[in-house]
Every structure is written in C-alpha cells, then in structure tokens.
Amino acid sequence: MSGHSKWHNIKLKKGKVDAQRGALFTKLSKEIILAAKSGSPDPEANYRLKIAVEKAREFNMPFENIKRAIARASGQGGEREIEEIRYEGYGPHGVAVVLDAATDNRNRTAGEVRFLFSRHGGTLGESGSVAWMFDPVGMLEIEPAGKSEEAFMESALAEGVEDIEFDPELAIVYTDAARLADVRDALRGANAKISDVYLGMRPKTKLELEGTQLSEALAFLEALDEHEDAQRVFSNLDLSHVSAEALA
Numbered sequence: 001m002s003g004h005s006k007w008h009n010i011k012l013k014k015g016k017v018d019a020q021r022g023a024l025f026t027k028l029s030k031e032i033i034l035a036a037k038s039g040s041p042d043p044e045a046n047y048r049l050k051i052a053v054e055k056a057r058e059f060n061m062p063f064e065n066i067k068r069a070i071a072r073a074s075g076q077g078g079e080r081e082i083e084e085i086r087y088e089g090y091g092p093h094g095v096a097v098v099l100d101a102a103t104d105n106r107n108r109t110a111g112e113v114r115f116l117f118s119r120h121g122g123t124l125g126e127s128g129s130v131a132w133m134f135d136p137v138g139m140l141e142i143e144p145a146g147k148s149e150e151a152f153m154e155s156a157l158a159e160g161v162e163d164i165e166f167d168p169e170l171a172i173v174y175t176d177a178a179r180l181a182d183v184r185d186a187l188r189g190a191n192a193k194i195s196d197v198y199l200g201m202r203p204k205t206k207l208e209l210e211g212t213q214l215s216e217a218l219a220f221l222e223a224l225d226e227h228e229d230a231q232r233v234f235s236n237l238d239l240s241h242v243s244a245e246a247l248a
Helices: 002-020 021-036 047-058 064-074 106-119 149-157 178-191 209-226
Strands: 083-090 097-103 136-142 163-165 170-174 191-202 230-236
Touching: 021 047, 021 064, 021 097, 021 149, 021 230, 047 064, 047 191, 097 106, 097 209, 106 209, 136 178, 149 163, 149 170, 170 178, 178 191, 191 230, 209 230
Parallel strands: none
Antiparallel strands: 083 097, 097 230, 136 170, 136 191, 163 170
16 A cells, blocks of 8 residues: 555645635636536536536535536636646655646646756656556545445455555545446445545555655645646655654
C-alpha cells in the first residue's frame, strides 16, 4: 500500500474548508464540465457526470452553478473551452508525479506548473517521462460505513476489486481500468457508498522518504494539489508508514 487513502482522506477533510473559500467549487465545476463533455449532459445517462454532480452537492455547491457548468460544456455562455492536460515530472528527492489538470489557458497553466516544480526542487518533464512508472487503473473511493477492515475487504474483493487501501473513513479500491464500470455497478449493487470513480495512475514501485525529505515532498504535492487547475495528483511516494496526523 502506498498510503493513497490517507492522502485522499486528508484532502477530503481539507476540501470541506476549501469549499468555504470557493476554491473547491472551481475544481468541482471543471470536473462537471469535463464529465459533461465526455458524454451525455444528462447525469442519469453519464455516470462520470452523475458522480461529479453528486460530489458538488455534497459540498453544497449551488444548483445554478452546477447547471451553468453543464451548459458551459456544450459551449454555451461564450466562455473559453476547458480542456484536460496531463503533466509529468520529478518532485523533490526523486518523487515521480503525474498531474491531471483542467484549464482554459494551456500556456498559463504550463508556466505555473513548471514554476511549482522548480520552486520545490523538481523538474517538469515531457509527456511519458514518468508515466511508464505507473499503471493505469480504475479507482473508486468508498466510505466503509463502519465496517471493519476485514469485513470491508471481504465484501469488496468478492465484487472483483483487485486491491484495496483501507482507512476507516475512506478506502481506495483498485480494479482493471477496462472493468471499472462493471466493478462500480457491482459495488453499488452491494450498497457500497461510492464517493468517487475515476481512471487513475498507480505506481509500480513506491519511494519511501523520511524526516525533512518526506516533509518537502508532501509540501510539493500539496502545492500542486492546491493549484486552481489541478484535478488529480498521483505520485509514487509511499505513505503507508506515515500516520494520518503527520499528513494533516
């Protein structure tokens, strides 16, 4: 385990604070736009959009904001188009990073991301420079709803999940990318409380850091995650030995 669930759980808690500042609303709006562009503008016919809308409602995003984001996906409103971009590179102490972003200004975002890498002692690479160190996977974030680790894993693995990173508040389950929709439906049928579903990047091997090096790597990942255009951040940093309190 890389400690991915710990990282996401901290981000989830932090997100409830960010929402008060509107920062999270911007990211949620972009996810809704991208989801609507990927398929039907009807959440009932587009599961990615349905998940994005449900997440937005969880954080109390006004319904008008949600409707406006869906409309923007079809070009309404005259605003600049939002596009998905992936950045790759190395952060401090050799941490490999893949950043998925959503932007209406490719040049601006590239410059700002490059600055963040440089500021933290890293290097922004070319496409494919670190992606080979990761496997594309299907990922689901699920709330265990009071289940013990043993009980949760037994029920989840029975539905075709390949691996699990368990946390009492948020578990990350992995499956083959091609089977993501089938596994999602099976888990929903088993009454799992799914909070997010997406195609992610899982490191083939993990990098373990300690002390100051770990703190600097975490600060870098946090800086990337807080960028207004960042949607998801994946790294090979091993957090399985780090307490949740240390990540807060």
